[in-house]
Amino acid sequence: MTPNILEVAQLEFRYGSEPILSKIGFSILPGDFVALIGGNGAGKSTLFRLLLGELTPSKGTIRLFGQDIRQFRNWPSIGYVPQNGFASKANFPATVEEIVQANLFSQIGLFHFPQKADKEQTKEALQQVGMENYAKHLIGNLSGGQQQRVMLARVIVNKPKLMILDEPGTGVDTKTLKTLYEFLAKLNRETGLTIVMATHDIERISVYSSRTLSLERGTLVELDSQQSTGTDATIFRPFVPKGLQWKQERKESYGDFCV
Amino acid sequence: MAIFAYEFMHRAFIVGVLLAIIIPCIGIIVVLKRLSMMGDALSHTALAGVAGGLIMGINPILGAIAACILAALGIELIRKKIPRYAEMSIAIIMSAGVGLAGVLSGFVKNPASFNSFLFGSIVAISDFELTLVICISGIVLGSFLLLYKELFFITFDENSARLAGIPVKTINFIFTVLTAITVSIASRTVGALIVSSLMVVPVACAMQFGKSYKQTILFSIGFAVLFTVSGLFLSFYAGVKPGGTIVLLGVIFLLVILTMKKIISKNL
Numbered sequence: 001m002t003p004n005i006l007e008v009a010q011l012e013f014r015y016g017s018e019p020i021l022s023k024i025g026f027s028i029l030p031g032d033f034v035a036l037i038g039g040n041g042a043g044k045s046t047l048f049r050l051l052l053g054e055l056t057p058s059k060g061t062i063r064l065f066g067q068d069i070r071q072f073r074n075w076p077s078i079g080y081v082p083q084n085g086f087a088s089k090a091n092f093p094a095t096v097e098e099i100v101q102a103n104l105f106s107q108i109g110l111f112h113f114p115q116k117a118d119k120e121q122t123k124e125a126l127q128q129v130g131m132e133n134y135a136k137h138l139i140g141n142l143s144g145g146q147q148q149r150v151m152l153a154r155v156i157v158n159k160p161k162l163m164i165l166d167e168p169g170t171g172v173d174t175k176t177l178k179t180l181y182e183f184l185a186k187l188n189r190e191t192g193l194t195i196v197m198a199t200h201d202i203e204r205i206s207v208y209s210s211r212t213l214s215l216e217r218g219t220l221v222e223l224d225s226q227q228s229t230g231t232d233a234t235i236f237r238p239f240v241p242k243g244l245q246w247k248q249e250r251k252e253s254y255g256d257f258c259v
Numbered sequence: 260m261a262i263f264a265y266e267f268m269h270r271a272f273i274v275g276v277l278l279a280i281i282i283p284c285i286g287i288i289v290v291l292k293r294l295s296m297m298g299d300a301l302s303h304t305a306l307a308g309v310a311g312g313l314i315m316g317i318n319p320i321l322g323a324i325a326a327c328i329l330a331a332l333g334i335e336l337i338r339k340k341i342p343r344y345a346e347m348s349i350a351i352i353m354s355a356g357v358g359l360a361g362v363l364s365g366f367v368k369n370p371a372s373f374n375s376f377l378f379g380s381i382v383a384i385s386d387f388e389l390t391l392v393i394c395i396s397g398i399v400l401g402s403f404l405l406l407y408k409e410l411f412f413i414t415f416d417e418n419s420a421r422l423a424g425i426p427v428k429t430i431n432f433i434f435t436v437l438t439a440i441t442v443s444i445a446s447r448t449v450g451a452l453i454v455s456s457l458m459v460v461p462v463a464c465a466m467q468f469g470k471s472y473k474q475t476i477l478f479s480i481g482f483a484v485l486f487t488v489s490g491l492f493l494s495f496y497a498g499v500k501p502g503g504t505i506v507l508l509g510v511i512f513l514l515v516i517l518t519m520k521k522i523i524s525k526n527l
Binding site for chain 2: 052054073075076078080082089091092093094095098099102103105106108110111113114136138154158
């Protein structure tokens with residue numbers, strides 16, 4: 001039996017004595033496209049930092065690919081797209097090619113240099129996001145939307161099994177965002193890549209995602225099933241975003257693939 | 260040429276060019292990590308090591324290397340404890356270094372040898388120092404080339420590098436030690452008060468032209484060699500101090516580049 005990509009149980013996290021997340025519990029299955037919604041300060045980024053091993057839970061367990069996070073070492077199988085992407089790297093003197101190729105470095109190994117095959121893999125990833133003609137451009141000379149595509153190429157070059165995106169819509173226009181969602185949906189559908197994405201854009205993302213989790217006041221609720229995904233003391237807040245209704249309507253009209 | 264008739268100038272050119280190659284390799288990482296003041300903090304702490312070495316009767320460069328390594332590790336430790344105010348770690352270590360150097364310098368019997376570290380003395384290099392510079396340059400350049408891609412990844416995005424499986428902690432530790440020994444050896448030659456300029460100015464010039472990371476490094480080295488060689492020539496013929504001349508040439512060159520770029524962009 002294929003293990004769940006991600007299993008979180010009874011997860012709690014505190015900064016000092018202040019509770020940030022409480023009794024979080026959910027599972028992500030292979031091939032899921034999960035939208036994680038919630039207001040500013042709801043704890044989305046904190047939850048991601050816990051899932052990426054950057055923070056240690058105060059209580060509870062996290063299992064990645066069936067393995068406890070404390071023993072988990074296969075980090076290259078997880079692709080992470082941080083919030084604001086390259087915003088702080090605007091003046092970094094590196095080309096698109098150099099940046100995307102960097103994610104292959106752990107595969108290439110210490111004291112070894114990239115070979116022809118690595119360069120081909122980089123080119124392929126750039127082709128997938130339509131940025132192959134920008135390989136030699138400096139990252140700071142690209143638009144926000146182009147930088148975002150480079151960010152995706154950088155993650156997919158490693159052929160991850162799970163992709164985590166933290167509010168990729170920050171600082172990009174509606175058209176770019178729609179293209180991004182369509183690209184992610186296609187990737188999810190064609191390659192079976194599991195995606196977990198934090199976003200404020202409830203209406204649009206619910207059209208593309210297969211599940212929607214809502215994080216409010218440090219507690220997680222699954223919206224599609226209208227059930228709390230946590231255990232014990234989770235607070236269910238009856239909240240169905242407009243997008244879910246649109247999704248249902250589109251599903252009725254076009255079938256399962258509404259992209 | 261008269262300048263090459265002197266043995267001490269041969270040594271000065273060898274040491275100068277070697278340092279001009281390794282300092283920008285360290286400098287580019289330091290600048291891109293936004294820790295430009297790190298060189299200053301380390302070189303000031305190196306002075307405490309120099310004073311300590313002179314008091315204890317050991318080679319002051321070895322004292323400087325030991326003090327610099329401790330300071331660099333201290334910066335890294337404090338940076339980890341207060342990641343949101345990383346630059347504060349540099350200020351803390353720099354204050355401690357200056358304070359310690361100030362106190363210890365009062366116990367140094369021969370102030371002239373201590374003062375030679377403030378502005379350096381590239382034209383008064385001993386056999387031991389020449390050997391040390393050659394060995395350290397080999398170690399720093401070799402390590403930089405071997406860890407080239409990992410250092411790039413960590414500098415660009417430390418978190419993603421860790422996720423991708425890069426041994427971030429080990430490489431950061433190695434880089435910290437490399438920085439410390441480079442700054443210590445450069446303090447003796449170009450001077451503790453100006454070593455950080457040599458770390459930053461060639462990189463700042465190169466960033467105006469570089470079209471990739473690799474190109475920026477090569478330009479940084481090129482500029483550092485240019486400033487060092489022309490600084491040595493100028494100091495020899497004009498009879499001025501070489502360390503300060505090298506750095507001043509670099510700063511003037513950077514100002515010219517920035518002004519020209521502004522004029523060109525206005526006319527476009």
